Amino acid sequence: MTTSPTNRNILISGASVAGPALAYWLHRYGFTPTIVERAPALRDGGHAVDFRGEAHLTVLRRMGILDAVEAARTRMGATWYVNSAGKRLAGMPADLFAGDVEILRGDLARILYDATAQHTEYIFGDSITAMREDGDGVHVTFEHAPPRRFDLVIGADGIHSKVRSLAFGPESRYFKHLGLHCAIFTTPNHLGLQYTALAYSTPGKLVSIYSARHNTEAKAVLWFASPSTDYHRHDIARQKEILADTFRGNGWESDPLLVAMWDSPDFYFDAIGQVHMDTWTTGRTALLGDAAYSPSPLSGMGSGLALVGAYILAGELATTHGDHRTAFPAYEQQMRGYAQKCMKMGEGVSKFMVPQSRAMAWFLRQNYKLMPYLPGKSLMAKGARKTAESISLKPYTL
Secondary structure (H helix, E strand, O other), rough: OOOOOOOOOEEEEOOOOOHHHHHHHHOOOOOEEEEEEEOOOOOOOOOEEOOOOHHHHHHHHHHHHHHHHOOOOOOOOOEEEEOOOEEEEEEEEEHHHHEEEEEEEEHHHHHHHHHHHOOOOEEEEEOOOEEEEOOOOOEEEEOOOOOEOOOEEOOOOOOOOOOHHHHHHHHHHHHEEEEEEEEEEEEEEOOOOOOOOOEEOOEEEEEEEEEEEEOOOEEEEEEOOOOOOOOOOOOOOHHHHHHHHHOOOOOOOHHHHHHOOOOOOOOEEEEEEEEOOOOOEEEEEEEOOOOHHOOOOHHHHHHEEEEEEEHHHHHHHHHOOOOOOHHHHHHHHHHHHHHHHHHHHHHHHHHOOOOOOOHHHHHHHHHHHHHHHHOOOHHHHHHHHHHOOOOOOOOOOO
């Protein structure tokens, strides 16, 4: 861009996917991004995330990181449902879960960090405690760092966004629980899996293991149905106790995984839900990614949605030379319909992901067995691709 933007200094909360992606584009357009992250360092763990369709791949390509993402892809094959003895019963095709390219969230975070670290100030181990807006900017206080002023503040800090709670009110207004909880952690690949995943279902529970990082390790993912979201979010020891109480004696690899869980370096536990909001911006503050429109991990759309949102938000700020009063509504107008379609991908999946009765579990297994032979076997993957591509990206210029 030829004109220096107004509102140049922008604070971003969150260093996972949406935040660094936004920082990349903001720097390209002449802004000065700063990222504050509660964690003391980049989070290396997490589940696999996927990108599908031309919209997602176009953003990765325009950022210049598509080659790096493809080099780190999981190359995951089919997911197999097994019985208590480990016998494979039914397989699900790779493209249903992995999209065009699948990568571990931690690997993606590292790629985004490497693409932004030279021109973005990162503040790790800190969090925003208060924001006070006036006519010229936002006065921000932190848990540890001294107070600072910024022109704009962007909340890219996930479903439990601190920026959202400060600017829009408590999480309970916006978080829609989908009836599941999920735990993810790294474990040795003791089953010798080769670019594949195994899943074992019992009523209200699902245990899955998939190989990662070229089969040198594995990821354990444990799902269970629960109507409550009271799970001691900051008490990891208590979370592990809840998981142990829920899955002890569940069968197959449940007990060995519970043993490995206690020593895992990247244990993650959370309720599964979506974020629904009437607006994602107020004054000089905007929300991005899961903080604004989380479709839940069940949709398979979260990371792609975050990257597209970052591209559009930064592009609109560039187009308006930093005028947030025009850029923020334009961002919402472009993203609203797309986000709603992505959210629909996650609605209702929980009942099929973790069936709560033996009859439903049996019914689904029979369908999985028949799927390879059905003429419409690729409809689910095609539907996901159609949703991912249901947006036209403006060719924002520098």
